[in-house]
Amino acid sequence: MLVTCIGILFAGHYKALDGLSKTIMATLTVATVTAVIIAASNGSVAPADYQAPSPWTIAAIGFIVVTMGWMPAPIEISSITSMWLKSQCKKQTVTAQSALFDFNVGYIGTAILALVFVALGALVIHGSGTELSASGVGFSHQLVGMYASTIDEWSRYLIAVIAFFCIFGSTITVIDGYSRAIAESQRLLQNQSEENPKSYQAWVILVSVAAISIIAFFAKALMPMLNFAMIMAFVTTPIFALLNYILVSKTELPKALQMGSKLKALSIIGLIYLFGFLAVFIWWKWLM
Secondary structure, three states, X not given: OHHHHHHHHHHOOHHHHHHHHHHHHHHHHHHHHHHHHHHXXXXXXXXXXXXXXXXXXXXXXXXXXXXXXXXXXXXXXXXHHHHHHHHHHOOOOXXXXXXXXXXXXXXXXXXXXXXXXXXXXXXXOOOXXXXXXXXXXXXXHHHHHHHHHHOOOOHHHHHHHHHHHHHHHHHHHHHHHHHHHHHHHHHHHOOOOOOOHXXXXXXXHHHHHHHHHHHHHOOOOHHHHHHHHXXXXXXXXXXXXXXXXXXXXXXXXXXXHOOOHHHHHHHHHHHHHHHHHHHHHHHHHHHO
């Protein structure tokens, strides 16, 4: 799978795959919303006397942090999106309005879809006594089975194919995005005036090798891997958020891209919240 991703990126066919990924994502969204509607009409699988653990406890902090790690997406997606826009500008005209519209549609759409997935899990898994598998293969079977049990058995193979293409699209997106960002960082650190395609290709290979190494190491420990990755994502989020804020507020930008007073206030509130919650998490994890 990684070899295929590398081949597509080196051949420059990412744009075609990007169009296919959007179609696949739209199909998954329709299927997930349909599954939630059907599950809601059937009612929760939890027994009537089931007592859910309270989320308003100190012990819930770890779960909240894990959940926030990638919700609705890692915050460094801002840098990756900027790299894609920079590449896009070489081939077509990109306006501030179109760039912000594309980002907001993807970001807000992901947030809404995350809520839909939470609803599906709450209706189909929560209180059922089902324990999520720790392996990637086992979890994939459970995910597909969740759709099949909710919509109908005929949807099993359709959802399996859609899920595969979503994972495939996500894999190639991450490899391309992180490789572009690291290659650009290298260019800036070395004071190079032009991009070096060979540097990008080298980072694509290195990122892919790192990915397969992590997968091999955590082959039967999907949940611990996700917990570690999402906690690290949350711990670094305030730093990335602060860097984003400094960059946007201190750089001379066109009027269409400048922060207004409302957005500036929202950004400061967000920074206070992120650093405050990080302090609470550090206290709970290591000091309490």
